Amino acid sequence: MSARLPAWLVNGALWLGAIATLFPLLWMLSVSLMPTGAASSYPPPFLPATLTLAHYRELFAAQHLGRYFLNSLIVATGATSLALVFNGMAGYAFAKLRFRGREAIFRLLLAGLLVPAQVTMIPLFGLLKFMGLVNSYAGAIVPGVASIFGIFLVRQFALSIPDELLDAARVDGASEWRLFRAVVVPVLAPILVTLGIFVFLATWNDFMWPLIVLSDRDMQTLPVALASLSREHVQDSELMMAGAVITVLPVLLLFLVTQRFYLRGIMAGSLKG
């Protein structure tokens, strides 16, 4: 009994933590299905007395949420696919290709990690304005396509690729590009999946940058649209919650489907020799 006590305690604590984390999400889902005003009664009900999809209908019909959803999807998938290409290639190059100034450039990049993102927002906006990308999807995507963190993540993983594997492909007749495509990318797959999820989550959930760069209402992404919605419908918590469900659901699903790779990616490096 005494030997089992610590296990009970740990499991109990984990259950408590899981419930505390899940409760707001479940309540969000529950409230989104209640009729208008039901959530504001006292005491607040946990489950809806009557189920309704009216808020979802209104979001898509009157509030154009479908449009914002599409915007978010375009920005997140665009940023994710480009980020995989650029961070993947740069990370591999920093790990495995020999070129002049490699270490110096990499150290400079690492130093750049210390600069908070907020500090760069005004110059970044100026830069994108100069490039004519303000109020366009490209303006929302471009800042996310190469990140120091992404390059670093891929580089650390790519360091574990044996040089002999690359040399074997070179002797076998592969050009550097073919070598990257046919040998390096498959070997990097776990870390690329992880990076893809990181970038997708970050761009999907990002509020600040789309707010700054996308001024046209038709261009707005879900989090921004949801925020303006809440300003217009301060009282309507049920409608807000339905909007929140639509925002959270895709990333939640993505995470559940890919968590196997995600966890493996986070552990990358810790278990390798």
Add this chain to the structure above:
Amino acid sequence: MAGVRLHQVRKVYDNGQVAVAGASFEVADGELVALVGPSGCGKSTLLRMIAGLETITRGTLHIGERLVNDVPPRDRDIAMVFQSYALYPHMSVRENLAFGLRLRGVDRARIDAQVRAAAATLELDELLERKPRALSGGQRQRVALGRALVRNPRVFLLDEPLSNLDAKLRLSMRTEIGRLHRRLRATMLYVTHDQIEAMTLGQRIVVLNAGEIQQIDTPMNLYNEPANLFVAGFIGSPAMNFFRGRLALVPRAQLLCAGAALALPAAQLASSALASVAGEVIVGMRPEDLAVCQRGDEGDGEFTLEATVESVEPVGNEIFLTVQFAAEERVCRVPPQPLPEPGRAVRLRYQPQKLKYFDAATGTRLA
């Protein structure tokens, strides 16, 4: 197939370290040449330069009649087998074998035929659909060999291909590589730190040390006629015994070393370059050139030495006898026989005509 010709090939790294200091030799079409030396001697760098994986700082490299100094690896028509196998982990054995052919745009039917032929040669037929992680070390090494074989290249480069295998597998793979070479009559360069591998496989051996070629010769000539002290010590196991001292001709020819004297054949001394040496010399003696004098058998008594037994190590067909002579350990290789206990004295007879003489200062062979 094609020969390989190196002329004054030199490799200096960016940090100024000289990895290979001017290597010149030729590998004939269809010849198997072993590159051997201790780790860090530049043998792998030399092989990588021939493969095109390292740039050549100076000198020329020809494969066949073609100067290939600046030709990328894929255009040299070579194949290489690596120490770590370097199989593509995400491809099946079949895909691993076919990869090089696919890159060269060979049509599917021919790829299939060549893969099947290589798989049959190396007994990989059953393993074609497996991934490398599902193979044993020996099987992986066979796939690595097959990947080289399937392309039918002009030159095979093998970089310590057996060092990751256990002793038993190493022996059988060594035989297999030898058989493969005889069958294909392929030009092969074989890098190893293991002198037994080099001796058994190489038709000729290039001995390297500290980036410099020490000697290029057939295995038996390297063993019997080493060009210098390094080759003498490196080739042969157990290693050659060395006696360092000064030559004396009167009252009789002998080597005076730390507290002892070694009798030498006077005629040999007088007639060679040895006669003019002023400094110290080193006399080399192979372990098998020493024999134990049994009681009552003193021989002619002249070419014998008195030593103390250190250890007796029987290995079945022979005994490694370690003795103490002139303040150093010497190893003898003798047939099974009753031997004195450690700590006891033993009289050993040696063959004077087989002694090798080296200049102690330069290490070069004197006679």
